[in-house]
Amino acid sequence: MQSLFLFSITICLLRVAVAQEGFCSAPEILITESTYGKVTNPTLSPSHLQDLPGFTRSVYKRDHALITPESHVFSPLPDWSNALGAYLITPAMGSHFAMYLAKMQGNSKSAPPPNDVERFIFVIQGEITLTNVSSVSQTLMVDTYVYLPPNFEHSITCEASATLVVLERRYVNLKNYKTEQIVGSTDEQPLLETPGEIFDLRKLLPTSMPYDFNIHIMDFQPGEFLNVKEVHYNQHGLLLLEGQGIYRLGDNWYPVQAGDAIWMAPFVPQWYAALGKTRSRYLLYKDVNRNPL
Ligand code: UGY
Ligand code: MN
Numbered sequence: 099m100q101s102l103f104l105f106s107i108t109i110c111l112l113r114v115a116v117a118q119e120g121f122c123s124a125p126e127i128l129i130t131e132s133t134y135g136k137v138t139n140p141t142l143s144p145s146h147l148q149d150l151p152g153f154t155r156s157v158y159k160r161d162h163a164l165i166t167p168e169s170h171v172f173s174p175l176p177d178w179s180n181a182l183g184a185y186l187i188t189p190a191m192g193s194h195f196a197m198y199l200a201k202m203q204g205n206s207k208s209a210p211p212p213n214d215v216e217r218f219i220f221v222i223q224g225e226i227t228l229t230n231v232s233s234v235s236q237t238l239m240v241d242t243y244v245y246l247p248p249n250f251e252h253s254i255t256c257e258a259s260a261t262l263v264v265l266e267r268r269y270v271n272l273k274n275y276k277t278e279q280i281v282g283s284t285d286e287q288p289l290l291e292t293p294g295e296i297f298d299l300r301k302l303l304p305t306s307m308p309y310d311f312n313i314h315i316m317d318f319q320p321g322e323f324l325n326v327k328e329v330h331y332n333q334h335g336l337l338l339l340e341g342q343g344i345y346r347l348g349d350n351w352y353p354v355q356a357g358d359a360i361w362m363a364p365f366v367p368q369w370y371a372a373l374g375k376t377r378s379r380y381l382l383y384k385d386v387n388r389n390p391l
Contacts, residue, residue: 177209195267202256224260275308318372341378
């Protein structure tokens with residue numbers, strides 16, 4: 099009996115040591131549970147909910163979808179090497195664009211998008227190298243991005259590991275306008291006027307006619323919310339990069355947090371309020387500059 103007790107203590111201390119050495123990806127919780135411990139220490143706190151068997155906050159409806167991290171399914175990205183992708187929004191939902199997470203591993207390389215498809219890449223974690231047809235290379239770090247016009251030869255490589263959010267759509271030609279490759283970083287973009295609204299807004303692409311979509315970075319302090327209860331013809335793909343709050347989509351009110359992705363069809367009523375103690379920041383795809391007819 100006594101040796102069993104000593105054995106458990108040793109295991110316990112070993113686990114503390116290992117956790118402190120940083121071998122564990124998540125911190126070890128060394129609370130020993132009493133027989134009915136789940137009653138007095140319920141597992142229904144938000145951080146435990148996503149571990150409940152069969153539970154997900156993900157929702158898929160006709161005019162919107164919320165795709166949360168516990169639902170992500172990664173598989174090899176077609177023609178990329180050493181890269182996995184999780185498609186979060188695709189035309190199968192009704193959108194005219196695709197939004198996916200790409201996880202690049204060591205020595206990974208991208209494949210080009212289909213013909214006439216433009217591509218936007220934003221780095222969420224790690225570092226990538228962008229190389230164009232003239233073999234000019236640039237390093238892209240977290241918070242930097244690139245817009246690649248349709249049929250623009252390029253490759254993305256990664257030596258260690260990186261996570262990207264990628265948006266792609268078939269380019270809508272207009273009066274022979276042409277778009278150009280754009281590389282930028284979020285912080286370099288000026289804060290824009292948002293009459294009647296309180297959030298901070300940056301646009302990552304030019305607002306000129308050649309560009310048929312833009313990517314907005316929107317920041318809300320806790321307690322701030324959209325003033326306009328928006329209903330509009332444009333579509334959205336949203337990735338919540340930081341913070342938490344409530345997203346209203348149609349008649350549904352969803353608690354959301356960093357890592358969540360949202361698809362908004364044209365005309366779905368939409369509204370956001372930031373909660374918690376830290377800033378909310380989201381990245382938002384929006385189609386612009388084209389006649390909806
Ligand atoms: O520009 C927009 O449509 C943006 N304010 N929408 C949103 O945040 N849901
Ligand atoms: Mn909107």
